[in-house]
Amino acid sequence: MIEMKSAYCGLALALAVAPAGAADISAPGSAVVNTGSKxxxxxxxxxxxxxxxxGVRGLPTAxxxxxxxDVLExxxxVFAGSFQAVGDSWLLYTDVMWAKISTEADVGPFGGTARFEQKQIVATALVGYELPINVENMQLYATGGLRYQHNEVELDIDPAFFPSVNRSGSQSWVDPIVGLTMHYDVNDKWFVDVMADIGGFxxxxxxxxxGTATVGYNWTDTIASSFGYKALYTDYEEGGFRYDATQHGIFTRLAVRF
Structure with a gap:
């Protein structure tokens, strides 16, 4: 049932635009000392x-x-965006991501089709406090907050010579999370951002x-971009809905500061 599994694999977010760690929001060369909110x-x-x-209720876990x-097709x-504010020793961060995917594949030795559709929302809200470290051009924040996830799934199977099957499910949950966010200015143009958190409990x-790690470049005082890698793992099960999976891949960001 390889074709069936391909349809079910639509659960993977192909191009999930999602938040990563806090990026530099200071003007080049001024990240060490924050004066007021930015x-x-x-x-x-x-x-x-x-x-x-x-797994979706009524069907075995796949x-x-x-x-x-593969999933990009x-x-x-998809849409994602974030907002961040930084003060003298604190950080506020919030983001939201929405994505929709659908796929259709042949199933069974005698023909038939399976269609899968999924909508996903992931949102994060964090508060951070800067830790006292003696490293020039580096800011390190201890963070705490919440991550909201919503998955809405529908699977239609129409095999040849057999009755069709329709299964759908929707699940939402909120996890407490704690972690660290680090920003380091290599010089007035290049910077490194790293974020890690753990939650659920x-x-x-x-x-x-x-976890997210990126390398960025300040094009101007107000425009920056970064490139790196991001991974998100969640182990959740409730009411017949099972999600034990890791999303991982290349991450990019375009930032505007004011």
Whole structure:
């Protein structure tokens, strides 16, 4: 049932634009000393594959192993953005991501089709406090907050000579998360951002982990871009809905500061 699994693998977000760690929002060369609040909005891109086990109520859990390019073909729409504010010793960060994918494949030895559709929302809200470290041009924040995830799934199977099957499910949950966010200015043009967090703790997910590392460039005092890698793992099960999977792939960001 390889074709069937391909349809089911639509659960992978092909191009999930999603938030990553806090990017530099200071003017080049002035990141070490913050004077008052500074703000940043971003558009993010994440070319992500998916590996793991996913199940919808009424159907057995399916093993998913999809490359970013495979799932990219199934993308119907995607949007993500974030907002960030930084003060003298604190950080506020929020983002939202929405994506929709659908795919159709042949199933069974005698023909038939399977169609899969999924909508996903991921949103994060964080508060951070700068830690006292004695490293020039580096800011390190301890962060805490919440991550909201929503998955809406529909699967239609229409095999030849057998009755069709329709299954759908929708699940939403919120996880507490804690972590670290680091920004380092290599010089007045180049910078490095790293973010890591862990959460869930059985409140909703058994566990959720996220990590992002990027290298960025300040084009002007107000425009910057960055490029790197991002991974998000979540282990969640409730009411017949099973999601134990890792999204991972190349991450890009375009930032505007004001």
């Amino acid at each position: 703000y940043q909005v971003t558009l993010d891109g994440w070319l992500a594959g998916l590996n793991g086990d996913i 093993a998913v192993d999809v490359s970013p390019l 199934s993308l119907d729409g 059985g409140v909703a997910s058994d566990i959720t982990l996220q």
